[in-house]
Amino acid sequence: MFKPIKNPKTTRNINLSERDRTVNWHPYTQMKTDGYAVPIVKGQGVYLFDDAGKKYIDAVSSWWVTLHGHAHPYIAQKVSEQLHTLEQVIFAGFTHEPAIRLSENLLKLLPENQEKVFYSDNGSTAVEVALKMCIQFACNRGKEKTKILAFKNAYHGDTFGAMSVSGRNAWTRPFDEMLFEVVFIDPPNSENLDKTKSVIEEHSGEWACFIYEPLVQGAAGMLMHAPEDLSELMRFCRANGILMIQDEVFTGFGRTGKLFAAGYLTEQPDIMCFSKGLTGGTMPMGITTASQRIFEAFLSENHDKTLFHGHSFTANPLACTAALASMELLLKEETLNAIRIISEKHQKFSKYLMAHPKVQNVRQTGTILAWEIKNDGRTSYFNETGKEFYREFLMRGIIMRPLGNVLYLVPPYCITPDELDLVYRNIAEVLDRLDD
């Protein structure tokens, strides 16, 4: 007789995990040494349930996308209705109400100068589109500007253009020779702004654009900089005629405590990128918005000036509908309140973390809280530390995914104060158990 294989550690039925291992190749996963994937069979609110019925608090919003919780009934209902009405239509030469309404509703929330919406499939493609807009903007006006400015340790996605404007590291190494040249500057602080300005002035007139993650550099390990400093850098770029791409793929839709990081800044970017929370984390979609000035540089009797870019599923009606429903939920008083409460609780907990002997570099912006485990110079163990924490929290029914030695929380807004306290309590227990 066949007995299902049991994983001795969790007594979970690993049948699905075995089958998965046979056929699936997972992202950012060393398939030889990383453990089995956990089969998730159901999501509800802040919880994910595995095939043995164990539930996990999704403290990282499933890679920072889930806003209102898993399988949200309102979004599900709206998408289901749309699915029975119009599931997809070519977006060249055709349009549909969900895309029109979504563009109207989104633009109302963005800096005033954002006037046109270009749809794609994910954060990386939203960035690709933004880069193409900037480079062709110059080209269409008879200029050649190819220099690009980006932050050190930036992350803008995994496709080639997005990878090019991201920091060079182990992930990009095999491709480094093939990536286009980018000048990397330190994220702004009061000490380095002058130096950055002189780098910019050195190549004045050659810059195609400056692309940046505003306030929080997510994948870099939740590195944060002050809105005043970024505003000043933006002001300088504006004065020097450099187009600005504000990548709000991660920071958008409430993560930073305001609807967009733009809400903290005094300057307006030329182009903005969105994805992740855009659909509340239910469906893949990317958006690149542009100012009228950018848009108009593509208007011409001459076809060569067209933005020749598009994806099969551009402005997919189901994804647009999910985004509309998610934004409706986001703007509700109770959601805005929940964001405020998470931010306040994070702030309190960060005081505890700051006082903890094993913790350093605690930082917080809105619903994003991050801290580092003191490493005493054992740099090479960074990744292992993260994996051990990952496994420990998983066992405790909490999904956290450290970035090296950086631990962080990015919970869905539906997490209750009690659930958040439970997460904090577990973190405190794990930290206290660390040996000296």
Ligand SMILES: *Cc1c(COP(=O)(O)O)cnc(C)c1O
């Ligand atoms: C995740 C991320 C991207 C890439 O988005 P994908 O949908 O994963 O391609 C781009 N920019 C930022 C700031 C991100 O955090």
